[in-house]
Amino acid sequence: MLLFVQFLINGILVGGIYALIALSIVLIYKSTRVFNFAIGEMMAIGAFILYTFLATVKFSLWIALPMTVISTLIIGFFIERLALRPLIGQPILIAIMATIALSLIFKGIVFFAWGSPIICYPERILPGEATMVGKLFLSNELICTFLITISVFISMSLFFRFIKTGLFMRATAEGHDLAQASGINVERIFAVSWAIAAMIAAFGGIMLGIRFGIGIGTLPLVAIKAFPAVLFGGLESVLGAVIGGLIVGILESFVGGYIDPKFSEITPYIILLLILLFRPEGLFGLKRIERI
Amino acid sequence: MFRPCGLFDETYAKNIAIVRTRQHWILIIIGLFIFLTFPLYLSGRILHFINLLGITLIAVQGLNILTGFTGQISLGQSAFVCVGAYTSALLTVHLNFSFFLALPCAAIITAVIGTIFGAPAMRIKGFYLAMATLAAQFLIPWMVTNVRTDLTGGSQAMHVPAPSIGGFVFNDQQSIFYIIIPITCLSIFLIRNLTRSRVGLAFLAIRDNDLAAETMGINLTKYKLLAFFICSFYAGVAGSLWAHWMRAISPDQFNLMESVWYLGMIIVGGMGSVIGVVYGVLFIKVFDISIILIGPRLTSFLPPQLAQDTAAGLAPFTFGMIILVFLIFEPRGLAHRWEIIKGYFRLWPFKY
Numbered sequence: 001m002l003l004f005v006q007f008l009i010n011g012i013l014v015g016g017i018y019a020l021i022a023l024s025i026v027l028i029y030k031s032t033r034v035f036n037f038a039i040g041e042m043m044a045i046g047a048f049i050l051y052t053f054l055a056t057v058k059f060s061l062w063i064a065l066p067m068t069v070i071s072t073l074i075i076g077f078f079i080e081r082l083a084l085r086p087l088i089g090q091p092i093l094i095a096i097m098a099t100i101a102l103s104l105i106f107k108g109i110v111f112f113a114w115g116s117p118i119i120c121y122p123e124r125i126l127p128g129e130a131t132m133v134g135k136l137f138l139s140n141e142l143i144c145t146f147l148i149t150i151s152v153f154i155s156m157s158l159f160f161r162f163i164k165t166g167l168f169m170r171a172t173a174e175g176h177d178l179a180q181a182s183g184i185n186v187e188r189i190f191a192v193s194w195a196i197a198a199m200i201a202a203f204g205g206i207m208l209g210i211r212f213g214i215g216i217g218t219l220p221l222v223a224i225k226a227f228p229a230v231l232f233g234g235l236e237s238v239l240g241a242v243i244g245g246l247i248v249g250i251l252e253s254f255v256g257g258y259i260d261p262k263f264s265e266i267t268p269y270i271i272l273l274l275i276l277l278f279r280p281e282g283l284f285g286l287k288r289i290e291r292i
Numbered sequence: 293m294f295r296p297c298g299l300f301d302e303t304y305a306k307n308i309a310i311v312r313t314r315q316h317w318i319l320i321i322i323g324l325f326i327f328l329t330f331p332l333y334l335s336g337r338i339l340h341f342i343n344l345l346g347i348t349l350i351a352v353q354g355l356n357i358l359t360g361f362t363g364q365i366s367l368g369q370s371a372f373v374c375v376g377a378y379t380s381a382l383l384t385v386h387l388n389f390s391f392f393l394a395l396p397c398a399a400i401i402t403a404v405i406g407t408i409f410g411a412p413a414m415r416i417k418g419f420y421l422a423m424a425t426l427a428a429q430f431l432i433p434w435m436v437t438n439v440r441t442d443l444t445g446g447s448q449a450m451h452v453p454a455p456s457i458g459g460f461v462f463n464d465q466q467s468i469f470y471i472i473i474p475i476t477c478l479s480i481f482l483i484r485n486l487t488r489s490r491v492g493l494a495f496l497a498i499r500d501n502d503l504a505a506e507t508m509g510i511n512l513t514k515y516k517l518l519a520f521f522i523c524s525f526y527a528g529v530a531g532s533l534w535a536h537w538m539r540a541i542s543p544d545q546f547n548l549m550e551s552v553w554y555l556g557m558i559i560v561g562g563m564g565s566v567i568g569v570v571y572g573v574l575f576i577k578v579f580d581i582s583i584i585l586i587g588p589r590l591t592s593f594l595p596p597q598l599a600q601d602t603a604a605g606l607a608p609f610t611f612g613m614i615i616l617v618f619l620i621f622e623p624r625g626l627a628h629r630w631e632i633i634k635g636y637f638r639l640w641p642f643k644y
Contacts, residue, residue, distance in 0.1 A: 035419055086620045092418045093365050094619055097559055100552055101615035108609020115601035224426070231423060266434045269427040273412070276424050280416045 006136055007257040008250060013142035015249020016149040017207060021226035022233065022241035023152055024200040029235050030173045031193040034084060037099040039201055040220025041106035042079075046072045046202020047209035047219065048114045055122045068206075069199055076198025080191045088190075103220070110216045118215030145207040152200055153242050160238070165192055173236065225252075228272035234285025243283065310484060328473070331466035339465040341581065346476035347533050349573050352557050353483050353566070354526025359555065360563035361487060362519040363499030364413055368425035369554045371432040372524045374546035376402040376531020378436055378444060381452045381541060386443060391455035391536055399528035406524020413516045417502065429551055433543040449540040462536075472533055479526060484566045486522070495519055499564070553580075556615045562625025571626040579614070583607045 021039060028036045036042075049071050053064035079102060087098050132138070159166040172179040172189045180186050208219055229248045233240020248268050256264030281287050301307040311317055331339055355369045380398035383389040389397065409428040413421050437447045444450055454463040455471060462468045486492050494515045497505035506512050535541050553576065561572020587603040594602060622629055 035422075083616055083620075090619075090623070091363075093359065093363070093563075094623060096365060096419065096422055097555060097615060098619050100555070101612040101619065104552070104608040104612030105616070106612075108605040108607075108612065111601050111605025112609070115597065116604060224430075227423060227426070231420075262438055266431055269430045272423060272427045273431075276412045276416055276420055276427075280412075280420050 002135055003257070007253045009136060009138065010142075010257075011250030011253030012246055013139065013146050013249070014253060015229075015246035016142065016146035017204060017211075017222070017245075018226040018229045018249050019242045019245025020145065020149045020152060020200060020204040020207070021223050022229040022245045023149070023156065023238065024197040024204065025226065025230045026233075026235065026238055026241040027156070027197045027200065028193055029230075030238075031169045032080075032084070032190045034095045034099065035235075036197065037096060038079075038103035038106060039226070040223030041103045041110070041216070042072075042075075042198055042201040043205030043208065043223055044110055044214065044216050044219040045075065045106055045205070046198070047205035047214040048110060049202070050206050051114070051119065051121060051209070051214060068202060072198045072202040073195040076195035077191050079198065080194035084194070085187060085190070088187075107216055107220075114216075116216065118213040118218065120213045121210060139211075141207060141210045145211075148203055148207065149242065149245075152203070153238065156238055165189070169193060225268040228268040228275065231272060231275050231280075231282055234282030236286055237282070237284035240282055240284035308488070324477075328470075331469045336465045339469055341577070343465060343469055343472045343537055345573060345577055346472040347530050347537065348554075348557075348577060349476050349570065350479050350526050350533070351530035352554050352569050352573050353479055354523040354530070355554050356558050356564070356566070356569045357483065357486070357495065357526070358519045358523035360558055360565070360569075361492065361495040361499060362516065363502075364410075364516060364519060365418065365422040365555075366425040366523065367422050367548070367551050367555070368409065368428035368432075369523070369527055370546045370548070370550035371425075371429045372402055372406050372527035373531040373534060373550075374432055374436060374543065375405050375524075376528030377535040377541045377546070378450070378531075379528070380532035381450055381535045382443060384453055384536075385450070390457075391453075391532075392457065395529065395532045398532040399525050402528025402531065403521045403525035406527065407517055407520045410517060410520030410524075413520065414513045426548075429548050433546055436543045445542075447543060449542040452535045452539050452541060454539060455536050468537055472537065475529065475533065479529065480566065480570070487566060491515070491518065496564070553611070556611060558625075559615055559623075560618050560625055562627030563623075565625065565627040568625050568627030571630065575626060576611070576614075579610070580607065583610060 021043070024042075025036050025039055028034055046068060050064055050068040053059045053067050054061065057064075059067065083098055083102055084095070087094055160170055161167075168179070168184045168189050169192070171182070171184055172186055176186050179189075204223075205214070205219060208214075208222055212218055212222075225248070226245065229244035230241060231244070232247060233242070233244030248271060251271060252264050252267045255267045275282065306312070311320060330342065334342075351369060351373050355366060358364050358366050376398045379401045380391075380394045383394040383397055384391060409424060410421075412424045416424070436444050454461050455468070456462065460467075462471055487495070494505070494510045497508065497510055498512065498515055498519075502512060534545075538545075557572040557576045558569060559572070560575055561570070562568030583606050587606045588599070590606070591599040591602040593599075618625065
């Protein structure tokens with residue numbers, strides 16, 4: 001029973017990371033209808049930027065973190081402006097290939113700037129040690145990730161409900177033409193979505209970096225495991241992304257614990273195939289009705 | 293297809309001919325003759341590269357049927373090449389099949405497995421299908437690594453015998469050239485003819501608008517699965533050739549990156565163009581090899597560790613840039629650009 005609870009809690013905490021990545025993907029998909037395959041590399045870039053500010057420039061964490069946020073916002077903005085905007089209105093394959101191309105470019109940039117080895121942050125960034133609740137082991141960085149995921153989720157919900165730009169984004173998600181007709185600058189909304197998503201991705205990258213070390217070889221592979229989470233929840237749903245991330249994390253943890261650790265690597269992909277076979281639109285996604 | 297004015301077809305046979313004029317015939321025969329004598333005077337390294345081109349070309353032609361013609365995105369072509377390679381290897385190593393029997397068997401088994409992974413295509417399309425094939429890309433190499441490792445050797449390299457017929461063994465680049473290249477030529481010819489048939493036109497209709505295609509009486513399920521079947525059949529052929537050409541295969545030769553390269557080749561060459569795929573494969577492979585050759589020299593002025601990392605980053609960076617530039621400025625690829633250039637010189641110095 002104790003083992004069961006431990007696996008469940010581990011799953012929820014790891015699922016928090018997936019949920020964070022899924023939130024970033026959903027944010028972009030919701031407003032621009034582009035699925036971001038470059039998410040893994042964007043995470044790595046964010047994590048590496050924080051590393052540079054901490055280790056090379058030697059800022060304190062409280063200066064380095066806002067600087068990282070600002071840099072990733074700018075990067076996200078430029079991604080949209082330079083790569084995605086010329087491709088608005090193109091078929092879906094073009095958008096997918098564009099984000100894959102972006103991921104390759106970022107991979108090259110990481111190799112140029114930071115090299116291939118896996119590096120760790122210079123000091124313990126997160127306060128405190130791992131928490132023991134009774135006999136349950138709660139790893140510190142996972143709790144932090146989980147809290148960040150929850151706060152990102154809450155602030156995104158509030159943002160979509162009360163802030164003007166958030167409302168514009170929801171309107172854009174409903175239909176680009178209609179949104180434009182009612183006076184929304186759709187292109188600016190796209191840019192804002194990419195900027196915020198790049199920031200969330202950077203948070204995910206930093207959290208994974210604290211846990212596993214930052215390396216261009218490992219981070220993108222974790223990001224791909226968040227894809228089933230996105231599909232599970234439904235592509236357009238913020239709540240779905242969080243729930244999907246948690247469920248994928250929990251299932252992975254149970255499979256790894258009870259069946260075979262090796263098997264847990266591919267659990268997310270099996271979940272992915274099952275979702276696609278039985279409920280492609282996900283839990284909270286919208287079924288699209290198509291007209292010619 | 294562009295055709296200069298004043299050029300008319302007088303018979304039906306002429307209308308459907310692939311090679312249209314006598315000059316073309318003469319050029320093709322001379323070209324093929326020169327091409328087939330390559331092994332007599334080219335060095336092993338260049339032949340190695342040409343053989344690699346041939347195998348890649350088969351895999352990418354298959355992917356082009358699925359992605360370029362039918363409009364279904366596949367991120368898993370390299371995994372299906374993996375299935376073909378391992379099926380062929382297992383058949384020859386453990387069941388003592390001859391290569392010439394293992395090749396069609398591997399192709400058909402791969403085609404069946406590819407169709408199974410394509411089965412979600414009956415309900416989903418576009419981006420969701422990219423996800424299903426992405427899952428295949430991770431599941432298949434994982435299975436090779438972890439299931440029945442006594443047969444496949446797991447993550448270790450599996451050794452494959454060279455093809456042999458009678459007492460003759462095709463164990464160097466010169467001799468295996470005569471296996472790979474005829475199969476490549478035949479596969480391109482078959483694809484070219486397929487795309488002009490009813491099946492090929494149905495694929496195009498599905499790509500352009502699947503709902504409209506269905507209302508016009510095209511059985512979507514049948515043709516989508518057929519596209520998957522053909523695509524993975526070609527992947528199986530390419531995989532079998534790869535196994536018996538490399539002679540040592542391991543699951544990490546067939547990673548996600550390889551699938552992305554295949555898609556990139558289609559984008560660069562021109563989606564939905566048979567000859568475009570040839571340009572694309574040639575362009576990307578020549579580019580790749582020159583980066584590998586030139587990269588270390590370009591970065592040799594840097595300190596060693598930095599130089600190594602920069603050289604490693606050069607390939608993904610430039611490849612990503614090429615895809616992005618082609619997507620933004622020439623989404624119809626090299627094939628279209630080549631037609632424009634030809635059209636320009638046909639009337640030069642006049643504008644039209």
